[in-house]
Amino acid sequence: MREAGRTTRHISVQAAPFDLAAEVEKLTGGRTDIGAVVTFTGLCRDEAGLLSALELEHYPGMAEDEVTRVVDEAEQRWPLQAVGVIHRFGVIRPGEVIVLVVTASAHRVAAFEAASFLMDYLKTRAPFWKKEHPADGSSGGWVEAKALDDLAAERWSAAKRD
């Protein structure tokens, strides 16, 4: 499945923000074998002014391990030349980045599909939890997992069986 050659990989679970262009450059800079780069950036939105921040809790150690396992699986399924995942934790304000997925391949289909797969799997398997801090200062609640996210992840296991 995997083409010959190296897969450049960058995985980070961090509190600090990141720069999209710099991260893509880190993964693909100086290479001439990559034909397609897909990036997904997840941002904190303000829910029409109702939200002042999200607080992301994570399971240190397992978060990195689980992201790595999901990346391993993506590399087995698609011929990727570079893959990067950054997931932040801590307090994140509206407009700030939360998560980044970068996939690079010779052709676009692998890059698109792998990026979509990575996000679907990260959402349901990586141990992160979002708590909302409302703009009115009231005590917020934990964001509930969406059944749609589970369905999105499940479609990849169905695809694997075919």
Place this chain on the structure above:
Amino acid sequence: MVKLVYFAWVRERMGMAEEMVELPASVQTIADLALWLAGRDEGAALAFANPDVVRAAIDKHHVSPQTSVQGAREIAFFPPMTGG
């Protein structure tokens, strides 16, 4: 002794982030452990009120409720994940 760690609203309801416990012989699986913890106090009962919702990991790997806790060093309980 095994280390138990809790996250998000499981942590809040348990009233602690982690603890060391000696598991009784009756606790063989994750499901047994959840049931045993739920019987400890009100907060724990609330944390495990709907045991199907609470997820678990052993030594930082996702596991099902039927998984044996034999040999586990660290067992985590947490709600369904909401990252990304």
